[in-house]
Amino acid sequence: xxxxxxxxxxIVTSVGGFxxxxxxxxxxxxxxxxxxxxxxxxxxxxxCLMFLVEMSGRFTAVSHHTIVDAMRExxxxxxxxxxxxxxxxxxxxxxxxxxxxxxxxxxxxTGISFPWFAVPxxxxxxxxxxxxxxxxxxxxxxxxxxxxxxxVVAAFALHAPLREVAAGLVPSLPTADRxxxxxxxxxxxxxxxxxxxxxxxxxxxxxxxxDEGYLGINRVVAAIGMTFxxxxxxxxxxVAAIVxxxxxxxxxxxxxxxxxxxEPFGWWGFMLFAMALGIACFGAALEITLALAxxxxxxxxxxxxxxxxxxQAARFTLVYTVIAAVATLLVLTGLEPLKLTLVSMALTAAxxxxxxxxxxxxxxxxxxxxxxxxxxxxxxVVLVVTALAFVLAVVSLPLEIAGS
Amino acid sequence: xxAMNVGGIAAVLVIAGLGVAGCGGSETDAKQAxxxxxxxxxxxxxxxEAWRAGEVPDRYAARTLQAVxxxxxxxxxxxxxxxxxxxxxxxxxxxxxxxxxxxRDQAALVDPLRAVEDAKAPLxxxxxxxxx
Numbered sequence: 001x002x003x004x005x006x007x008x009x010x011i012v013t014s015v016g017g018f019x020x021x022x023x024x025x026x027x028x029x030x031x032x033x034x035x036x037x038x039x040x041x042x043x044x045x046x047x048c049l050m051f052l053v054e055m056s057g058r059f060t061a062v063s064h065h066t067i068v069d070a071m072r073e074x075x076x077x078x079x080x081x082x083x084x085x086x087x088x089x090x091x092x093x094x095x096x097x098x099x100x101x102x103x104x105x106x107x108x109x110t111g112i113s114f115p116w117f118a119v120p121x122x123x124x125x126x127x128x129x130x131x132x133x134x135x136x137x138x139x140x141x142x143x144x145x146x147x148x149x150x151x152v153v154a155a156f157a158l159h160a161p162l163r164e165v166a167a168g169l170v171p172s173l174p175t176a177d178r179x180x181x182x183x184x185x186x187x188x189x190x191x192x193x194x195x196x197x198x199x200x201x202x203x204x205x206x207x208x209x210x211d212e213g214y215l216g217i218n219r220v221v222a223a224i225g226m227t228f229x230x231x232x233x234x235x236x237x238x239v240a241a242i243v244x245x246x247x248x249x250x251x252x253x254x255x256x257x258x259x260x261x262x263e264p265f266g267w268w269g270f271m272l273f274a275m276a277l278g279i280a281c282f283g284a285a286l287e288i289t290l291a292l293a294x295x296x297x298x299x300x301x302x303x304x305x306x307x308x309x310x311x312q313a314a315r316f317t318l319v320y321t322v323i324a325a326v327a328t329l330l331v332l333t334g335l336e337p338l339k340l341t342l343v344s345m346a347l348t349a350a351x352x353x354x355x356x357x358x359x360x361x362x363x364x365x366x367x368x369x370x371x372x373x374x375x376x377x378x379x380x381v382v383l384v385v386t387a388l389a390f391v392l393a394v395v396s397l398p399l400e401i402a403g404s
Numbered sequence: 405x406x407a408m409n410v411g412g413i414a415a416v417l418v419i420a421g422l423g424v425a426g427c428g429g430s431e432t433d434a435k436q437a438x439x440x441x442x443x444x445x446x447x448x449x450x451x452x453e454a455w456r457a458g459e460v461p462d463r464y465a466a467r468t469l470q471a472v473x474x475x476x477x478x479x480x481x482x483x484x485x486x487x488x489x490x491x492x493x494x495x496x497x498x499x500x501x502x503x504x505x506x507x508r509d510q511a512a513l514v515d516p517l518r519a520v521e522d523a524k525a526p527l528x529x530x531x532x533x534x535x536x
Binding site for chain 1: 442446447449450451454457458459460462466468528
């Protein structure tokens with residue numbers, strides 16, 4: 001019974017914490033502009049994330065190392081500086097987008113410009129990190145994030161044509177706007193396979209004291225939780241395709257996305273969207289701030305952990321304080337949130353090999369994983385999707401920036 | 405062998421990607437500008453109708469219409485001259501919608517909504533044909 005409860009909680013946490021500003025923004029843009037045609041990108045990204053999350057849980061449960069900790073040990077500190085700098089900077093941009101997302105949700109409800117909310121939201125993120133335990137951060141916000149299930153309900157309320165949606169699972173070339181099509185595809189992949197997600201998951205497994213007894217739970221949670229999470233992303237795409245595409249609306253601002261649920265649910269739809277955006281982005285902001293602090297502290301060999309008092313992990317605490325402050329300052333500059341989201345997601349895809357390939361080496365190193373190493377299929381899926389995301393990002397990102 | 409396969413896949417993807425890059429620039433400026441204007445017109449209409457139905461707050465509607473009007477004015481500066489009159493009409497109509505929302509005058513929204521549709525029609529044609 002205890003294991004079943006743990007599985008249920010793990011799945012709920014995965015589903016409630018799946019959507020964030022990247023997956024929401026990219027899926028809405030994809031649906032509005034290309035209908036169901038980019039559903040495959042959501043599926044491919046989710047499949048790859050499912051493998052990576054399962055691997056990170058398995059790695060930590062067996063080796064009792066976090067990915068970052070093992071990466072520094074296995075490849076040396078000089079090599080580790082590369083992921084630290086690149087993954088760290090790109091993840092910081094994603095954090096700015098998430099805090100911006102919470103501020104935008106507040107703007108939608110109050111009408112007050114989003115930069116005015118940057119300081120209170122940044123402070124709330126920091127305060128919760130300071131006061132709450134890992135369990136509260138991971139599970140509390142994710143349970144509130146279940147409000148995002150409203151997108152699945154909306155897809156059914158709008159009578160989504162399931163056959164056409166399923167046809168979108170097969171990749172196809174667009175008839176127009178090809179550069180934009182690939183840029184959105186790569187942004188979806190970047191939003192799905194953010195390295196902070198599996199770094200965070202690995203650190204969480206240490207915080208929750210996982211051992212080999214958790215391998216089964218880990219596998220079930222990764223498979224079912226990520227599948228349902230992917231369904232949420234796909235639902236956003238489907239609803240956007242039904243609501244925006246026939247009207248000819250292309251998404252260039254989050255103000256437009258705010259109308260996504262008004263057709264099925266009226267006034268409540270607007271409020272539910274604001275709630276979903278605010279809660280999902282707040283949860284992601286907490287996880288990303290923590291993931292960045294884990295990255296720095298584990299990489300530099302400092303004491304870390306959310307289940308120890310701040311004074312016992314003073315440098316770790318200082319890192320997340322500084323990160324929250326820097327991200328808040330960047331939100332204050334009033335950067336266009338949707339553009340920032342898309343660019344940061346595409347940059348995430350471009351830096352994926354730096355985060356993923358060393359991890360795959362670790363997953364095949366018997367010194368760490370013993371007999372629990374990767375099979376050829378898992379290696380192949382992750383390598384192919386990472387290569388696809390990297391190449392598309394390298395080609396489409398300069399085009400998009402030039403086009404803007 | 406595995407590494408070679410990955411390298412091969414990556415090479416194919418690079419070539420495919422460069423093909424994508426080559427295709428990206430073929431659309432005319434007029435077509436792209438018209439497509440964006442049509443999208444803004446549809447956004448303004450959707451916001452206006454949602455506001456009339458009481459589905460969105462006043463401040464959200466006013467702010468979004470203001471953003472649409474500003475985006476249109478910005479686009480007019482770079483758009484080809486053959487579509488700028490329609491874009492100008494559209495921006496004016498959206499401005500009138502914004503004023504109606506700020507005054508909370510639902511009746512005053514009817515004419516600008518119709519004007520948005522009138523201005524959108526030639527832009528929609530230009531978006532399909534690539535401008536004249």
